[in-house]
Amino acid sequence: MDKPSQNLVETIYSDLRLRLQRSAVSPADRLVDMEIAASYGISRMPAREALLRLVSEGYLVGTTRGFAVRELSLEDISGLFEVRRQLEPRAAASAARDMTPDVETALTVAIGRIEQTLSAGDIPGLLAANVDFRNTWLRAVTNPHMAATISRFMDYFQSVRLGTFADPTVAARYIDGLSAIHKAFLAHDPLAVHDRMTLFMFAAEEAYLSVRRGQLEEAETVRPIRRRRK
Amino acid sequence: MDKPSQNLVETIYSDLRLRLQRSAVSPADRLVDMEIAASYGISRMPAREALLRLVSEGYLVGTTRGFAVRELSLEDISGLFEVRRQLEPRAAASAARDMTPDVETALTVAIGRIEQTLSAGDIPGLLAANVDFRNTWLRAVTNPHMAATISRFMDYFQSVRLGTFADPTVAARYIDGLSAIHKAFLAHDPLAVHDRMTLFMFAAEEAYLSVRRGQLEEAETVRPIRRRRK
DNA sequence: CGGCGGAAATCAGTATACGGATTTCTGCGG
């Protein structure tokens, strides 16, 4: 969201955030300040501060050995979606009202890319296109506090998302929902956008819950994951 | 929210956050890491990290000389209240549904203290009682993500709040709104709580806007406040 | 072959140090 900035912490923070958004960090990975620092050729402190910031925002958790992406419990997912349900339909509706033509075309492009990557079975591409779509309508949300909050809540789900699209049935329904939202945007109908987004929220919640349930019972057996502090 | 914790950054962060909640830091004040560090008898880094975290959360802004409390523009206030309107009525309603008896009595105590401090003209006490009231019902919100988000949005307004209660008319209406919410809580009526909270949100937004407008035009004349970064 | 215990390694937290940008202070000249 911010420009390059000649500030190291900001740079590292953005890079890491991007990697998290793209699910480029697995929950098994450990992010260590010294490694990151070395890869940028800088000292530990900026890397450490960026990591700490991601922890305070809830994207990472500190373990006794490095930082790891936070894994969402089923309660987390429900709770996060309760908030999303309150915000996103309203925000999307206001975006539909205030949208400029270029946003409109960008949305269409994004939807096209989503359908294309879906039929090609290109999961990473689908993921990226999906992020594009949401960022595009979010750009038309004039209230920056609203947009930032929504963006933040969406980003919590990146560790689950890959799995969401693995099941073709789920993926198809997901895309159908997006497509309906897109149509409502094109019709410049804020109320329809609101309703469609509401429906979409429930479908998405179910999808994430089901995926996460699967992940959890699969890992039922072995799973240490130690936190910090006595 | 968190316990003492044997972590310096956390300690300082909580202390500072508390001071901000209580409006104990004026916008004219400058928070400097070395000063804070000295007052705790520690080094710069933990103090600095706590300040940086407050900046990233939007409570402080960096200036060329120390950190200062963020001042809300009129647009900020409107934007923040748009989000609050989406969240707080819903959250309060769920709190009304899930509330335990001890929360109920705590709410009554808080309301009593609010009325008492109001008639006594004890503004700081009123401020504290007000914070108590909101934290009390927020405790009954079972969704931690919802509660944390709301708490965060409320805390943005501490720099304006003192002024809100200076005008007796505004204060009286504010308290009336709270009182109506309290009654709805006692009646265990989630819908009434939702409605009352919605009304209250609009009244509060108006109050803050009016106070802030006054502050802004008063300061119209002299006002350097330099930010950082070219 | 397994487990047990101590040494070595890893890494977060904190402290101290330095450089550079900007502001504030100071004193001289007008």
Added chain:
DNA sequence: CCGCAGAAATCCGTATACTGATTTCCGCCG
């Protein structure tokens, strides 16, 4: 008395260093 240039002070950003807690490694003993 005011302005203006240079000096001093302030304070952020970053680097490096130390410490203690925890984990991992490794070899000895049963």
